Amino acid sequence: MVEVSTSILSIDKEKAVRTFYDLEVAKTDYFHIDVMDGKFVEKNTRKQMKEYALEIKHISNLPLDVHLMVEDIKKNIEDYIPLEPDRITFHIETIKSKEEALEIINLLRENNIKIGIAVNPETDIKEMYDLLEYAHMALVMTVVPGKGGQKLIPETIKKVEVLKEYINLHDLDIDIEVDGGINEETAELAKDAGANILVAGTYITSSDNFKERIEKLK
Ligand code: DX5
Numbered sequence: 719m720v721e722v723s724t725s726i727l728s729i730d731k732e733k734a735v736r737t738f739y740d741l742e743v744a745k746t747d748y749f750h751i752d753v754m755d756g757k758f759v760e761k762n763t764r765k766q767m768k769e770y771a772l773e774i775k776h777i778s779n780l781p782l783d784v785h786l787m788v789e790d791i792k793k794n795i796e797d798y799i800p801l802e803p804d805r806i807t808f809h810i811e812t813i814k815s816k817e818e819a820l821e822i823i824n825l826l827r828e829n830n831i832k833i834g835i836a837v838n839p840e841t842d843i844k845e846m847y848d849l850l851e852y853a854h855m856a857l858v859m860t861v862v863p864g865k866g867g868q869k870l871i872p873e874t875i876k877k878v879e880v881l882k883e884y885i886n887l888h889d890l891d892i893d894i895e896v897d898g899g900i901n902e903e904t905a906e907l908a909k910d911a912g913a914n915i916l917v918a919g920t921y922i923t924s925s926d927n928f929k930e931r932i933e934k935l936k
């Protein structure tokens with residue numbers, strides 16, 4: 719079964735609460751929270767994403783899928799622990815050693831938060847193999863992280879295929895999430911390659927019919 723995680727990155731402040739409500743009615747499976755620190759990527763969305771996540775917690779029981787595009791992973795995890803997210807994903811590019819990764823993984827485990835590990839388009843997928851046995855989800859970035867509304871980079875689909883093969887070969891139980899430039903056409907490619915969670919921002923939130931868009935993706 720494929721699930722849809724709606725990125726709330728590009729939602730207008732004035733319409734935010736209403737939009738969150740409508741997304742729940744339209745049956746998004748997750749809210750995808752894009753936390754950026756102005757260092758790992760140019761934009762800084764920390765304050766706004768935290769406000770949005772708190773608003774969502776007030777009106778919805780749907781799970782939060784937190785995507786950290788930050789250098790200081792631990793500090794940002796601490797920020798989200800009180801919100802009881804379903805999963806938190808951090809980038810392999812920001813990890814300096816396996817020990818550091820295991821510390822982060824333990825922090826998430828102790829707080830019953832599922833573990834996601836992300837790779838950028840230019841990073842070799844093999845970089846994450848060593849940590850996959852600890853992860854619940856692998857996030858393959860299908861655009862260079864930093865902003866919504868970009869075009870999917872076709873080469874990233876091949877990475878999903880390679881990852882899926884590796885997961886099958888090693889009999890791992892891991893979700894594969896894709897993020898960036900997902901629409902009804904690219905969703906097809908990502909699903910065929912083995913992805914089972916699709917993050918979509920503008921494709922869903924720029925429409926006036928969220929339900930139709932989410933169903934099309936599935
Ligand atoms: C990119 C973010 C994505 C992105 C998705 O840095 O991680 O979640 O905002 O937005 P769309 O679907 O518009 O590419």
Ligand code: ZN
Nearest residue numbers: 752785897917
């Ligand atoms: Zn994201």
